[in-house]
Amino acid sequence: MKRRDASRYARWSALLAFTLAAITGGIYVQRLWVAHREKQNAPAPLPQNEEKQFTTLHFKKVEGDRTIFDLEASKSTDLRGEDISLLEDVKIRVFGKNGDRNDVIHTQSCRYAKTDGSIQCDGQVQFDLESAEDAARTAANAAVKPNIIHIDTTGVTFERATGQAQTVKPVKFSFPSGSGDGVGAVYHSEQGQLRLIRDVHIQLQPAPDTSAKKGTTLSAPVEMSGSSLEIDKVGHTVDLLGPATAVTSGQQVTAGEFTLLMGAEFRAQTLIAAPGSLNQQPQVKNHGAKGDSTLHADKMTAHLSPQGWTSRMIAEGKVQGTSPTGNLQADSGDMEMWPVVNQAKLLTLHGNVHVDGRDAKTGTTRSLASNAVQLTFAGGRAGVANRVTHAETLERGAMEWLDAGGIRSKLAGDKLALDFSAQGKPQLLSATGAVQSQREIPGHPTQTATSATGVAQLSAAGDWSQITLRGNVKLQEAERNAEAQQAVFARAAQTTVLTGQAMVRDAGSETHAPKITFFQATGDIEAEGPVRSTDFASKSTSLQMSPVPANLSADHMRANSKTGRAVYTGHARLWQGASVLESETIELLRPTRILNATGNVRAVFPQAPQPGAAPGSAPVWHISSGLLTYWDAEDRAHLEKNVFVQSADQKMRSPQLELFFTRTGADKQGSGGSSQISRAVGTGGVVVEQGDRRGTAEHGLYTAADEKFVLTGGTPTLFDPVEGTTTGRELTFYRADDTIVVDSGNGLRTLTKHRVQK
Incomplete structure (x- = not known):
C-alpha cells in the first residue's frame, strides 16, 4: 500500500469514530430528557x-x-x-x-x-x-x-x-x-x-288505558307483600313466598305463596296463589256494604289485564265461599270478570257444587246443588252493586228450601235455571228433564212428584210461592198417589191443583177428573167434572153392596182424606154389581160406611131370590125418592120424599120407606156377599099396586122370601077389579098365588084363593 493511501484511511476512520461518538451522546442526552419529563408528569408515589x-x-x-x-x-x-x-x-x-x-x-x-x-x-x-x-x-x-x-x-x-x-x-x-x-x-x-x-x-302499577274515556277513574295499584321474593327474568316469573298478601281497592288476597307470570314487557299477566311450604290455603276477601265475603281454595289463579284489573280467576280444590247472605262450595271454579271494576261477570263452578242462601228476616234457607253451576252477574259499573241475574246448572241439579217452620221443599231436574230480579232477588226457577219435587212437612208423610218440566215462582225472601209441574206428572204421598199433565202447588193457599187427565188413588179409592185440587191444611180434595171414582171393595172402608168395586161419577166431587167423607154432586151416579144409584148428590162416609143420596134419587137394587129359585131369576127393584140413606154395616136403607118402588109387576109408594138387605154368598160374619132387598117397610100412607090390585094403608110391609105384602094402620084397603074393595085391620096378599088374607080383628079369613083372570 502507498503511504498516501494509508493516511487517507486513517483520516476516514477518525472521522467515523467521532461521528459515532456524537450520535451515541445525543441519544443518551435525549433519554435523560425523556426520563426527566416522565418523572415530572408521573402520579404521586405509591403508598407503602x-x-x-x-x-x-x-x-x-x-x-x-x-x-x-x-x-x-x-x-x-x-x-x-x-x-x-x-x-x-x-x-x-x-x-x-x-x-x-x-x-x-x-x-x-x-x-x-x-x-x-x-x-x-x-x-x-x-x-x-x-x-x-x-x-x-x-x-x-x-x-x-x-x-x-x-x-x-x-x-x-x-x-x-x-x-x-x-x-x-x-x-x-x-x-x-x-x-x-x-x-x-x-x-x-x-x-x-x-x-x-x-x-x-x-x-x-296498572298500564294506562288509552281507550278509556276522559274522566274515567284509573285502576288503583296492587299492593303485595311477602317474606321473600324470587325473580326469574328469563322464565318471566316472580315468586312471592308467604305469608303473602295482595291488596286492591275493596279486595285482599292471602296465601302461602304467590307466583306472578310476567309478559314480554315484564308486566304481570297471571297471579297464582298456592298454599306453599306454609300450607296456607289461598283466600280472597271482598269488602262490601253489607259485610265481607271470602273465598278459599287450594289454588287460585288470577289473569290480569295490562291495565291492572282481573280479567279471569280460577279456583281449584276445596273451593269454599262465605258471604253475609250465603255460602258456596265446589271442587273448582272459573270466574270471568267485568273490565276495569274487578267485578264478577260469569262464575262457573264444577264438582260437588253447593250454593246456599239465607234470608235474615224470614229465616228461610235455600240450597242449590249440582255437579256444575254457572252464575251470571249484572255488574260492570263502578259503584253499582254487582247482582246475580241468572244461575243455571250445567248438569243435573236440585234446589232445596227450608223455612222457619221446618218445612223442607225440593225441586230437581236435569237442568235448573234461576232468574233474579233487578234487586238481585231470586224470582223464577225453571227445571227441565226428569223433574222431581219433594216436600217434607213435620208430622206428615213426605210428598214427592215427577214430571217433564217444572217452574217455581219465588218470593222476595227466596222461598217458593208456587211450583208448576208439566208433562206426565206423578205424585206420591204415603198410600196416596196421583197423575196429571199439570200440577200447581200454591204455598200460601196450601193447595195442589192437578189438571189434564188428572187421577188420584189411595188404598180405598181412585178418582179421575179434568181437575183435582188438594187442600193441604184441611185434607179436602175437590174434583171438577166430569168426575169418575172407583171405591175398591174393602171390609173396613168401602160400601159392600157387591163384592166388586163401587163406581161413582158426577160433575163435581169434594172429599176429605182425614174424615173419609166424599160428596159427589151434579148428575151423581153410583153402581156396584147389580146395584145402581143416581141423584143430584151422593155422600159417602167411609169410616161408618154410610151413603147419603139427595135430590131426585133413583136406584136399582136386586131382590133376594126365593129359596130354590134359579140363579138370575130374582126380580130387580127400581126406586125413586127425594132422599136415600144407606147403612152398609146394617144392610139397611132409608128413603124419604115421594118414595116410589117398582119391580116387574109390583109398585109401592110412601112418604118414607125402609129397605132391608141380605147378602148372598156372605161369610159367617155376614159380609162379603151381594146386597139384595129382603124386606121393605113403608110408612106415612102406603100405596101398593100389583097388576090390577091396589092396596092402601098407613104402613106397608113387603117380604121377598114369600113375596107378600102386609098392609096395616089406618084403614087398610085393597081394591081388586074382580073381588071389589076389601078392608080390614090387616090385609095380606101373596104375589105367587094371589091369595088375600084379611084380619078383621075377629079372626082371619081368606077372600080369594086361586084367582082366575078373565
Whole structure:
C-alpha cells in the first residue's frame, strides 16, 4: 500500500469514530430528557402498602364456547402484602349459561380478593336485569322502551367462581309495571335469577288505558307483600313466598305463596296463589256494604289485564265461599270478570257444587246443588252493586228450601235455571228433564212428584210461592198417589191443583177428573167434572153392596182424606154389581160406611131370590125418592120424599120407606156377599099396586122370601077389579098365588084363593 493511501484511511476512520461518538451522546442526552419529563408528569408515589396500578382489569368466566359473565374495571390497584385489588368503575355483564341474558351489575368501587375470586362492593350497586332478546330489540329500535328490572342496593359480594352476587342490605327494585323493596338479595348470574331474602313489598302499577274515556277513574295499584321474593327474568316469573298478601281497592288476597307470570314487557299477566311450604290455603276477601265475603281454595289463579284489573280467576280444590247472605262450595271454579271494576261477570263452578242462601228476616234457607253451576252477574259499573241475574246448572241439579217452620221443599231436574230480579232477588226457577219435587212437612208423610218440566215462582225472601209441574206428572204421598199433565202447588193457599187427565188413588179409592185440587191444611180434595171414582171393595172402608168395586161419577166431587167423607154432586151416579144409584148428590162416609143420596134419587137394587129359585131369576127393584140413606154395616136403607118402588109387576109408594138387605154368598160374619132387598117397610100412607090390585094403608110391609105384602094402620084397603074393595085391620096378599088374607080383628079369613083372570 502507498503511504498516501494509508493516511487517507486513517483520516476516514477518525472521522467515523467521532461521528459515532456524537450520535451515541445525543441519544443518551435525549433519554435523560425523556426520563426527566416522565418523572415530572408521573402520579404521586405509591403508598407503602400498594405495589402496582393498572389502567383496567378484565376477566370473564367461560364454559365451552359460551361466556357466562364478563367483569371489567376501569382501574385496578393491587395492595402490597395482600392478595387484594381495589377496583373502580366496576361493570359486570352477565350472559347466563344459555346466552339469553344481558344483565348488568354496576358500582363505583369494589375489593377484589385474588385467592377466592370474590368481589366485595360496599357502596351503591345497581343491577339492570334484561333478556338478550329485549336488549337486541332495543338496540335495533331506539323507540322501543327498555324492558329492564332495575335494582338499587349496597354491600354486594360477587363470587367469581359461582357468578353469584348477594347482599344483606335493603334493596329497592323497579320494573315496567311496578316497584318494590326488601331486605337482602341473592343474584344467580348463570340462571339470571334474583332472590330477595325478607320483608318484601311490591306495588303493581296498572298500564294506562288509552281507550278509556276522559274522566274515567284509573285502576288503583296492587299492593303485595311477602317474606321473600324470587325473580326469574328469563322464565318471566316472580315468586312471592308467604305469608303473602295482595291488596286492591275493596279486595285482599292471602296465601302461602304467590307466583306472578310476567309478559314480554315484564308486566304481570297471571297471579297464582298456592298454599306453599306454609300450607296456607289461598283466600280472597271482598269488602262490601253489607259485610265481607271470602273465598278459599287450594289454588287460585288470577289473569290480569295490562291495565291492572282481573280479567279471569280460577279456583281449584276445596273451593269454599262465605258471604253475609250465603255460602258456596265446589271442587273448582272459573270466574270471568267485568273490565276495569274487578267485578264478577260469569262464575262457573264444577264438582260437588253447593250454593246456599239465607234470608235474615224470614229465616228461610235455600240450597242449590249440582255437579256444575254457572252464575251470571249484572255488574260492570263502578259503584253499582254487582247482582246475580241468572244461575243455571250445567248438569243435573236440585234446589232445596227450608223455612222457619221446618218445612223442607225440593225441586230437581236435569237442568235448573234461576232468574233474579233487578234487586238481585231470586224470582223464577225453571227445571227441565226428569223433574222431581219433594216436600217434607213435620208430622206428615213426605210428598214427592215427577214430571217433564217444572217452574217455581219465588218470593222476595227466596222461598217458593208456587211450583208448576208439566208433562206426565206423578205424585206420591204415603198410600196416596196421583197423575196429571199439570200440577200447581200454591204455598200460601196450601193447595195442589192437578189438571189434564188428572187421577188420584189411595188404598180405598181412585178418582179421575179434568181437575183435582188438594187442600193441604184441611185434607179436602175437590174434583171438577166430569168426575169418575172407583171405591175398591174393602171390609173396613168401602160400601159392600157387591163384592166388586163401587163406581161413582158426577160433575163435581169434594172429599176429605182425614174424615173419609166424599160428596159427589151434579148428575151423581153410583153402581156396584147389580146395584145402581143416581141423584143430584151422593155422600159417602167411609169410616161408618154410610151413603147419603139427595135430590131426585133413583136406584136399582136386586131382590133376594126365593129359596130354590134359579140363579138370575130374582126380580130387580127400581126406586125413586127425594132422599136415600144407606147403612152398609146394617144392610139397611132409608128413603124419604115421594118414595116410589117398582119391580116387574109390583109398585109401592110412601112418604118414607125402609129397605132391608141380605147378602148372598156372605161369610159367617155376614159380609162379603151381594146386597139384595129382603124386606121393605113403608110408612106415612102406603100405596101398593100389583097388576090390577091396589092396596092402601098407613104402613106397608113387603117380604121377598114369600113375596107378600102386609098392609096395616089406618084403614087398610085393597081394591081388586074382580073381588071389589076389601078392608080390614090387616090385609095380606101373596104375589105367587094371589091369595088375600084379611084380619078383621075377629079372626082371619081368606077372600080369594086361586084367582082366575078373565
